[in-house]
Amino acid sequence: MKKIILSITIFFLSTNATAHVEHYSKFNYLEYELFRNNQSIGYHKYDFIRSDGTLRIESEVSFKVSKLGVDLYKYFAASEEIYKDNKFFKFSSKTKQNKKEKYVNISVDKGNKSLIIDGSSYKGNANQNTIVGTWWNHEIVKAKAQISAISGRIIEQKVTFVGKEQININGKIFNTLRFNFKSSDETLPKNKKLNTDIWYDENTFLWVKAAFDKTGYWEYRIKTYK
Secondary structure (H helix, E strand, C coil): CCHHHHHHHHHHHHCCCCCCCHHHHCCCHHHHHHHEEEEEEEEEEEEEEECCCEEEEEEEEEEEEEEEEEEEEEEEEEEEEECCCEEEEEEEEEEEEECCCEEEEEECCCCCCCCEEECHHHHCEECCEEEECCCCHHHHHHEEEEEEECCCCCEEEEEEEEEEHHHHHCCCCEEEEEEEEEECCCCHHCCCEEEEEEEECCCCEEEEEEECCCCCEEEEEEEEEE
């Protein structure tokens, strides 16, 4: 069984080694419903806007955790991700967690092709193969590190292919590839560690679900795509 899983993983990664955002040329809009402990708490939306070889992805996330009518936690984030000729060009986001504000701006250094990060948690350069942690892009499974889309923090990661799974979301069946993302650095404090499962449709590479445990069980489930 382990050999079968390994071969599937190698096949998935190698056949998409040169794949870029053109895989998503058929999608113009993605919307996910957010759940905490199986209770709907908010949404995450993506708009794909194309013009003259440029792809701009505008994203908005909003949710709140309430108890007995009192808002315990409120979150809102808006971002813009730009690709030119299917290659990453820049990213920016602003996030408000309760009263705390975070941000990140990422651009490409044309001289050495590294990424330049200006974020609330990190300022500096990153390898050009590091990918922004926006889960819609399945290429994140190949990256050794991702950049926090909230604060710019670089997260070294280990990606494990869990297996093929058929999942049901709102009555629609998806045949998916499930991956687990974990922080490579075991010395990180628990609240900084990455441990997230992501499901991608095996034919279209559409991100259909995410799940993780952090002060409750959280899920992103695809609601609308077109």
